Amino acid sequence: MADGLYPRTSAPRDWTTVLFFAGIASWIVAMLFTWPLSLSFGDEIGYVGQAKLFLEGRLHAAANTPGVWVPTPNGLVAQYTLMVPLLITPLLALLPRAVFISGAAAAVGLAWIGGRALRSWGHNPLWALIILAHPTIVIISRTVMADLLLAFFAVAAWWSLRNDRRVATVMSFVALTATKPIGFLLALALFVGEGATTWRALQNRQPAALSRMRLGVLAFAAGLAATVASNLVSTGKLWFGYNHEFLGTPPFWFRYLAVSGPVHLISLLLNPPLLIAGVWTFWRKRDFGPLLVIFGMGTMMSFYFFVDFGTNWFESVALSPRLILPVIAFLMIGYANALAALWERLGRRQRTAVPVLLVMPALIALAIGTRHRKWQEPMARALAAATVIAGRVGAPELWLTENACKAGLLYDGPIRLLGPGSRPSVILCSTRPASYRQPMGTYTCDLPGYGSEAAADGFEVLVRK
Numbered sequence: 001m002a003d004g005l006y007p008r009t010s011a012p013r014d015w016t017t018v019l020f021f022a023g024i025a026s027w028i029v030a031m032l033f034t035w036p037l038s039l040s041f042g043d044e045i046g047y048v049g050q051a052k053l054f055l056e057g058r059l060h061a062a063a064n065t066p067g068v069w070v071p072t073p074n075g076l077v078a079q080y081t082l083m084v085p086l087l088i089t090p091l092l093a094l095l096p097r098a099v100f101i102s103g104a105a106a107a108v109g110l111a112w113i114g115g116r117a118l119r120s121w122g123h124n125p126l127w128a129l130i131i132l133a134h135p136t137i138v139i140i141s142r143t144v145m146a147d148l149l150l151a152f153f154a155v156a157a158w159w160s161l162r163n164d165r166r167v168a169t170v171m172s173f174v175a176l177t178a179t180k181p182i183g184f185l186l187a188l189a190l191f192v193g194e195g196a197t198t199w200r201a202l203q204n205r206q207p208a209a210l211s212r213m214r215l216g217v218l219a220f221a222a223g224l225a226a227t228v229a230s231n232l233v234s235t236g237k238l239w240f241g242y243n244h245e246f247l248g249t250p251p252f253w254f255r256y257l258a259v260s261g262p263v264h265l266i267s268l269l270l271n272p273p274l275l276i277a278g279v280w281t282f283w284r285k286r287d288f289g290p291l292l293v294i295f296g297m298g299t300m301m302s303f304y305f306f307v308d309f310g311t312n313w314f315e316s317v318a319l320s321p322r323l324i325l326p327v328i329a330f331l332m333i334g335y336a337n338a339l340a341a342l343w344e345r346l347g348r349r350q351r352t353a354v355p356v357l358l359v360m361p362a363l364i365a366l367a368i369g370t371r372h373r374k375w376q377e378p379m380a381r382a383l384a385a386a387t388v389i390a391g392r393v394g395a396p397e398l399w400l401t402e403n404a405c406k407a408g409l410l411y412d413g414p415i416r417l418l419g420p421g422s423r424p425s426v427i428l429c430s431t432r433p434a435s436y437r438q439p440m441g442t443y444t445c446d447l448p449g450y451g452s453e454a455a456a457d458g459f460e461v462l463v464r465k
C-alpha cells in the first residue's frame with residue numbers, strides 16, 4: 001500500500017515472477033533430496049522434547065522427560081519458549097521428520113519478502129534468491145532452531161507494518177515477541193524505527209502515518225500480552241525461563257566483547273563478502289526500523305557470553321551468525337538490493353545474471369545438505385534399529401541416554417530419558433558425546449542387566465535380559 005511515506009517505484013510483474021518462484025522451487029528440491037535425518041543442536045532437544053510432551057497431553061515435564069528444563073520450586077519448567085514447540089507440534093504429529101518444515105519455510109519466507117521488497121524498490125526480485133544461498137540460513141533451515149524463525153518474524157513484522165497489513169502485522173509482532181526474549185527488543189526497535197521513519201508525516205498528522213503508528217501500538221501490545229500469557233502457562237513467571245546462573249555474571253557482560261565482538265564482525269565482513277554494505281540500502285531510504293535492528297542487535301550480541309562455532313574456521317564463520325540471524329536477514333535484503341542496483345549501473349543486462357541467481361542457491365543448499373545429512377546418517381541408522389527392536393519386543397516406550405537424545409527424539413512414539421533406577425525394555429544408548437564439537441570422552445553402554453541387540457557408529461540398542 002503506497003501512501004507517500006516510502007517513495008519507491010514498482011517494477012511490473014513480468015518473466016521475473018515465474019523465474020523467482022522457479023528459483024525457490026529448485027532450492028526446495030535440493031532440500032528435499034537432502035532432507036534432515038535427525039536433530040543437530042542441543043537447543044532442538046528442548047523444542048522437540050516439549051512438543052513430544054504436548055502430544056502426550058501434558059504441559060509439565062517429569063524427571064524422565066527429554067528436553068531442556070530448569071528446576072524451580074514448582075517443578076521442571078521449559079528453558080525455552082512455547083512458541084516453537086507449539087508451531088512444530090502439528091508437524092511432529094503428522095510425521096516426526098516433518099518438523100524440519102519449520103526451518104525451510106522460514107528461509108523461503110525470507111526470500112519471498114526480500115523479493116517483494118526489491119520489486120517495490122524497482123529492482124529485479126531474482127536478486128533476493130541470494131538469501132537462500134547464505135550458508136548460515138541454509139544450515140539453520142535444516143533444523144528446528146528458533147533463530148531463523150525469529151529472523152523471519154522480524155522481517156515479516158517490518159514488511160507488514162510498513163505496508164499496513166493489519167492482521168499480518170499483529171500476528172508477526174506476536175510471534176516475534178514470543179519466540180525468544182530478544183524478540184521483545186526487536187519488536188520495539190521496529191516500532192520505534194517506524195516512528196522515526198514517519199516522523200515528519202506524524203508531525204503533520206497525516207492520517208496514513210497516524211494509522212500506522214496505532215497499528216504498531218496494537219501489534220506491540222498484542223505481542224507483549226501473548227508473551228506474558230504463554231510464559232505464565234509454561235513457567236509460572238511473567239518472563240522467559242532462560243537460566244544463566246552457571247556463568248557467574250550476567251549473560252551480557254563487557255568481558256565477552258573481546259571474543260564475541262570480533263567473531264560477529266568477521267561474519268558481517270566475510271559471509272558473504274562485505275555483507276555490512278547492505279546497511280546502505282536502508283540508510284538511503286531512511287528506513288530506521290531495520291537500521292535499529294542491525295546496529296542494536298549486532299552491538300548487543302557482541303557482549304553476549306556465547307558465539308556458535310564449528311570444528312574449523314570455515315564452519316565457525318558459517319555457524320557464528322546464528323545468534324544474529326535477524327541482522328543477517330535485513331542485511332541480506334539490503335545487500336541484494338545493492339547488488340541489483342550495481343549490476344544496473346554497470347550497464348549489464350538483467351538476463352545475464354539469471355542463470356547464476358537461479359542455480360547458485362540450490363547448489364549451495366545441495367552441497368551443505370549432502371554433508372550435513374552424511375553426518376546425521378549414524379543417528380538415523382541407530383533410531384531405525386531401535387524402532388525395529390522396540391516393535392519386536394513390544395516396548396511401550398523408547399528410552400534414551402542423555403547423549404542419544406539428538407538421535408532418538410524423532411522416534412514415532414513415547415520416549416523417556418534414562419535415569420537412576422530405570423529398568424525399561426529398550427534403550428537407545430550412545431558412546432559418543434552429545435555434541436560433535438565436544439572431544440570424545442568415556443561413555444559406556446555396558447549397563448547391568450542389558451544386552452546389546454544392535455551396535456554401530458557409536459550407538460547401541462540395549463534390550464533388558
